[in-house]
Amino acid sequence: MVRDFSGFLPGGKATGPGGRELTALEALGWNPFFAQQIDADALVETPPVRVLAVHRSGLQVAGDGIDERIPAGIEATVGDWLLLDREQPGASRLLTRKSLIKRRAPGRDHKVQLIAANIDTLFIVTSCNQDFNPARLERYLALAFEAETEPVIVLTKTDLADDPSFYIDAARAISDRAEVIALDARGAEPAQALSGWCLPGRTVAFLGSSGVGKSTLANALAGNDSIATQPIREDDAKGRHTTTRRELHRNPGGFLLLDTPGMRELQLTDTGAGIAALFDDIETLATTCRFRDCRHETEPGCAVRRAMAEDRLDPARFARWRKLQAEDEYNSASLVQRREKDRAFGKMVRDVTKPKSRPKT
Structure with a gap:
């Protein structure tokens, strides 16, 4: 059954290509990418909901006939899709993200x-x-x-x-x-x-x-x-x-x-592919350097430094590329180290709290 979504959308119902009325889920952004992650039975037992806002007290979610706040308990952000567990909302399943x-x-x-x-x-x-x-x-x-x-x-x-x-x-x-x-x-x-x-x-x-x-x-x-x-x-x-x-x-x-609120600080982490895509011209140049591990400093046969010398590459743009690369590598490495430290600490806690077997008498 297609529910009336006009209450959510002032001014009438949302329609897609060809004038077809969107379902309640489609109007919230539901598409085949998410639909293929769930079977028909689960669709009924754990209805999909989208996170509209994150509050300290929980998540505001909406779906087909659903618009409510559920307790926190899952690491979700605005825009996420969840499969709502009615008995334990905090244990709702997070669907794979498209972005x-x-x-x-x-x-x-x-x-x-x-x-x-x-x-x-x-x-x-x-x-x-x-x-x-x-x-x-x-x-x-x-x-x-x-x-x-x-x-x-x-x-x-x-x-x-x-x-x-x-x-x-x-x-x-x-x-x-x-x-x-x-x-x-x-x-x-x-x-x-x-x-x-x-x-x-x-x-x-x-x-x-x-x-x-x-x-x-x-x-x-x-x-x-x-x-x-x-x-x-x-x-x-x-x-x-x-x-x-x-x-x-x-x-x-x-x-x-x-x-979104304005951002005073934007530190990159885990964005290596994004930086490479943004500076694809420099990345392509770097592949033509004589040495595969060229640092573009004093090495002979550096295609990047030659491009700057010939005014084919802006030195300021090259400097920003180097800066973003270094920042991303530092933040990403620090994140990995923190995760390893957390895992090590968790193992120590489990070892300390594990019930000790009594010696046989």
Whole structure:
């Protein structure tokens, strides 16, 4: 039975290609990738639900006729799909993710922070002012490429820039695998410019610094002012945190949108493939060096250094590649070491607490 989903989507029912009405699960992003992980019997016994928000007290989930909060107990993030265990909700099964966006959490313990899962398109938002930073955009793109989600760079505040083309050209130069959209986040322009990605059953997310217009964009796509916004500081164009948590919003167009708090720190971890994809030109050059283990420093026959000498490679871009590689290797290695330490500590605890057999008399 197809349930009426219009209560979730103001303005009517969501429809897919050919005008077919989406089921409740499809409107939440359910697709064959997740369906093939579950059989018909399990579908009834443990209904699929999607995590809309993560609270300290538990997870807000929604499914076909389900919209409730369940206790914490599973390491899930916003966008995850679970098979809901009615008797023990905290033991619900986590389905394999189609994509996962993560970073090294702020602090010294090298923990990994899960940002969002199962995102189809990642809108990387920056503005045409002092916030624009190619190195930061490279970090976001590396995250997107690692997660195998589609990245789109969105430049906001074009109405306040003397020459928006400068920012557009600079953003396009970062990677030819990410489309660049420049717009005024207010009014009807975002809904028109981003409509090709905001399709029924799809999940999109905004990622970027505070004050770049993520919440304004979200409101423009929703057609209302349900998400609070704040102005930036005029002296340095820095923003204030408006969104305080990651949460999926269901929109009238039938798509889901994730608005995220601004990130002051974005440390990469386990993103080697994403960095390689972002700097594929340098990676390709490196394969033509004389020595396979070339460090691109003083070795003879280094194709990378030759490309810089011949102005075919920007030394600043090469330096950023080296920096991201070193950061990712350090954070990833530290994470592995921490896991090994945790396993060793767990084994010691089990050995100490194991009941000792009494000697025979």
